[in-house]
Amino acid sequence: MSTTLTYTSSDLAPASHARVRTTSALRAEWTKLRSVRSTAWTILALAGITLGVAAIAGSTVSSSWHTMSAFERQTFDPTGLSLRGMLFGQLVIGVLGILVMSAEYSTGTIRSTFMAVPNRSKVMLTKITTMAAVGLIVSEVLSFGAFFLGQSLLASPAPHAALSQPGVLRAVVGGGLVLTVLGLFALGLATIIRHSAAAITTYVGVLLVLPLVVQALPSSISQPVTKYLPFHISDAMTSVTHVLGSGPSLSPWTGFAVLCGYAFVALAVGMWMMVRRDA
Amino acid sequence: MIQVEGITKRYKDTVAVDDLSFEVREGVVTGFLGPNGSGKSTTMRMIMGLDAPDEGSATIDGASYHGLGLPLREVGALLEAKAIHPGRSAFNHLLFLAQTNDIPRQRVSDVLEMVGLSAVANRRVGKFSLGMGQRLGIAAALLGDPPTLLFDEPINGLDPEGILWVRNLLKGLAAEGRTVFVSSHLMSEMALTAEQLVVIGRGRLISSGSVNDFIAESSGQYVRVRSPEAQALEVLLLERGAHVVAEDDGSYSVSGLDAAAIGTVAGDAGLHLHELSPQMASLEEAFMELTRDSVEYRGHDSPHGATNGTPVSTLFPSTHSGK
Ligand SMILES: Nc1ncnc2c1ncn2[C@@H]1O[C@H](COP(=O)(O)OP(=O)(O)O)[C@@H](O)[C@H]1O
Ligand SMILES: [Mg+2]
Numbered sequence A: 001m002s003t004t005l006t007y008t009s010s011d012l013a014p015a016s017h018a019r020v021r022t023t024s025a026l027r028a029e030w031t032k033l034r035s036v037r038s039t040a041w042t043i044l045a046l047a048g049i050t051l052g053v054a055a056i057a058g059s060t061v062s063s064s065w066h067t068m069s070a071f072e073r074q075t076f077d078p079t080g081l082s083l084r085g086m087l088f089g090q091l092v093i094g095v096l097g098i099l100v101m102s103a104e105y106s107t108g109t110i111r112s113t114f115m116a117v118p119n120r121s122k123v124m125l126t127k128i129t130t131m132a133a134v135g136l137i138v139s140e141v142l143s144f145g146a147f148f149l150g151q152s153l154l155a156s157p158a159p160h161a162a163l164s165q166p167g168v169l170r171a172v173v174g175g176g177l178v179l180t181v182l183g184l185f186a187l188g189l190a191t192i193i194r195h196s197a198a199a200i201t202t203y204v205g206v207l208l209v210l211p212l213v214v215q216a217l218p219s220s221i222s223q224p225v226t227k228y229l230p231f232h233i234s235d236a237m238t239s240v241t242h243v244l245g246s247g248p249s250l251s252p253w254t255g256f257a258v259l260c261g262y263a264f265v266a267l268a269v270g271m272w273m274m275v276r277r278d279a
Numbered sequence B: 001m002i003q004v005e006g007i008t009k010r011y012k013d014t015v016a017v018d019d020l021s022f023e024v025r026e027g028v029v030t031g032f033l034g035p036n037g038s039g040k041s042t043t044m045r046m047i048m049g050l051d052a053p054d055e056g057s058a059t060i061d062g063a064s065y066h067g068l069g070l071p072l073r074e075v076g077a078l079l080e081a082k083a084i085h086p087g088r089s090a091f092n093h094l095l096f097l098a099q100t101n102d103i104p105r106q107r108v109s110d111v112l113e114m115v116g117l118s119a120v121a122n123r124r125v126g127k128f129s130l131g132m133g134q135r136l137g138i139a140a141a142l143l144g145d146p147p148t149l150l151f152d153e154p155i156n157g158l159d160p161e162g163i164l165w166v167r168n169l170l171k172g173l174a175a176e177g178r179t180v181f182v183s184s185h186l187m188s189e190m191a192l193t194a195e196q197l198v199v200i201g202r203g204r205l206i207s208s209g210s211v212n213d214f215i216a217e218s219s220g221q222y223v224r225v226r227s228p229e230a231q232a233l234e235v236l237l238l239e240r241g242a243h244v245v246a247e248d249d250g251s252y253s254v255s256g257l258d259a260a261a262i263g264t265v266a267g268d269a270g271l272h273l274h275e276l277s278p279q280m281a282s283l284e285e286a287f288m289e290l291t292r293d294s295v296e297y298r299g300h301d302s303p304h305g306a307t308n309g310t311p312v313s314t315l316f317p318s319t320h321s322g323k
Helices: A022-034 A037-067 A070-074 A080-084 A084-107 A109-115 A118-152 A168-193 A194-217 A219-226 A230-238 A250-276 B040-047 B092-100 B105-114 B128-140 B158-173 B187-193 B211-218 B231-240 B261-267 B284-301
Strands: B004-009 B013-023 B031-034 B055-060 B077-078 B148-150 B179-184 B197-201 B205-212 B222-226 B245-246 B252-255 B275-279
Touching: A022 B013, A022 B092, A022 B211, A037 A080, A037 A084, A080 A084, A080 A118, A080 A168, A084 A109, A084 A168, A084 A194, A084 A230, A084 B211, A109 A118, A109 B092, A109 B105, A109 B245, A118 A168, A118 A250, A168 A194, A168 A250, A194 A219, A194 A230, B004 B040, B013 B040, B013 B055, B013 B197, B013 B205, B031 B040, B031 B158, B031 B187, B040 B055, B040 B148, B040 B179, B077 B128, B092 B128, B105 B128, B128 B148, B128 B158, B148 B158, B158 B179, B158 B187, B179 B187, B197 B211, B205 B211, B222 B231, B222 B261, B231 B245, B231 B252, B231 B261, B245 B261, B261 B275
Parallel strands: B031 B179, B031 B197, B077 B148, B148 B179
Antiparallel strands: B004 B013, B004 B055, B197 B205, B222 B252, B222 B275, B245 B252
16 A cells, blocks of 8 residues: 655645635535445335334235224225335434434544535535435325325225325325424434433434323323324324324424424424534 | 734633644645644634634734635545544545545545545545544645644554655645645754744643754753763863863763864863763753643642643653764
8 A cells, every 4th residue: 555656736726716605515414324234225115114013004905995984994994005114214204304414423424524525504504405305306206106006016905095086195295294303303313312322212212102191191191292202293293094003183384384384493402402512 | 925813712621722822834844743642733723713702813824724725625634533524545544635625526536645545545434544544634635735734643553664744745736836834742853854843742832943043942952972082171171161060970070162172172282082062951851841841730730640741751662862
């Protein structure tokens, strides 16, 4: 590994502008995202879970149809069934959103990043944009994929859903949107917490443990609170005939707005801390 | 040029950098010297805009780091702590940095070539040895071809060949007129690379100036003299105001007169000399002399115990280098 070159040459053309451009920062974020294996692995896992659950659920319902009660058949929601995997997918996209940020901190890459782009708000905003774009494309593709795969494996006598039926398109598109926003919420958490394991634990806690805690509370408290939990918001969005859980639900889009609020708060607090803290 | 003015950084129970001011000129290698824990890395992080100083300011060619337009084209830095994702290839690490500052892709290949990593450009950094990681960090610093460069302990983890390479690189960069600021806790290393020195202890400035001044002012030079007529010579030297110490091995250490003057005295008096050799206190000794107070004091009040309290004498084994 020896080299005879001892110093640099000065043949770099001067830049025609004086600031880090947003497009340049975005391109760099995309390079970072695509150049680590964890990105491909988490997206692969996300695909496996959403499509896998859709396939399994679709193919098993047909055989159990004859044992279902009249009420179960009446409220049977073929759309929600195909999108059931999206609920598990929430955990996976959270891991992606977390690693995008926490890996920078845990490996020290964040210092390289800040030295190249000292405007930390810009770093945060370009990261959010990149994660949002990748999250949205992946989530929507998988949501539609899960829907069509699930429907194709669903055999009569179980009824099928079509995108033209009321609420179905909303559930499929909304499923992807919910996943995207949860990925951004996770990104915000990771910016606050900065450690992968701690951020993942917190995220899983909010998604899975919090509902259990709320459930254990007296119903006078749990009733009005439950509908604000991300899990329930997501369930309301991906269902057409909504029966899961006992309490009332927010309407799909109200719930989505609340979810966006959570993500906004996590990202805003994270950004505020990123700008203030030493790297 | 780097200008640091009254910069102060406090952590919970430590004052890591204490009202530190100095300047780093272009065209020479300036060494940043201090025992471990004296605040070198913290100062460099503040210059690079990563840590915010509690007081004071640091500027690069007159601008604060946050005021630099395309910073990688103005300053490049190799920091002490690793700043590279082990799962990313060397090429992609440099590529994303280049993209932020609109540095052409070709330049990534060029700097990889410069540091001798072309063959492993697409290998994941996690598989790199310490020395290869260090070379990649140096490549990142050179990426924007910046006029100002900071290196925090750049020879850590390098083999002798790598150390030599870094020394030449630093000198070459300075010879091109760049500002080169390099930290080390090893005085001997600075003696070989640096022309100017900024010496700190416990976050405070101890000395700054040229390496030669540093040695001269902190620890005197002396001449070793052996003579069969030592007593007669001693009398003559004392008459001329020299300071003479008889050593155990029979030689005399003479200070206050240089070798030429001593030789003339002996010659005029017809006295024989068996040895007349100018001795220079080693840089380590000079450094120990300067930082002794700050280090000893630190040993008592440091909450971090051994790390910061390690006496400098164990970090810098005393060796006479007859330079
Ligand atoms: N992030 C930090 N939090 C708390 N203390 C720190 C931090 N960084 C450095 N220090 C303390 O500041 C002092 C200076 O450290 P440093 O700048 O790393 O010194 P050097 O690079 O000269 O070895 C040390 O006492 C160190 O323990
Ligand atoms: Mg250090």
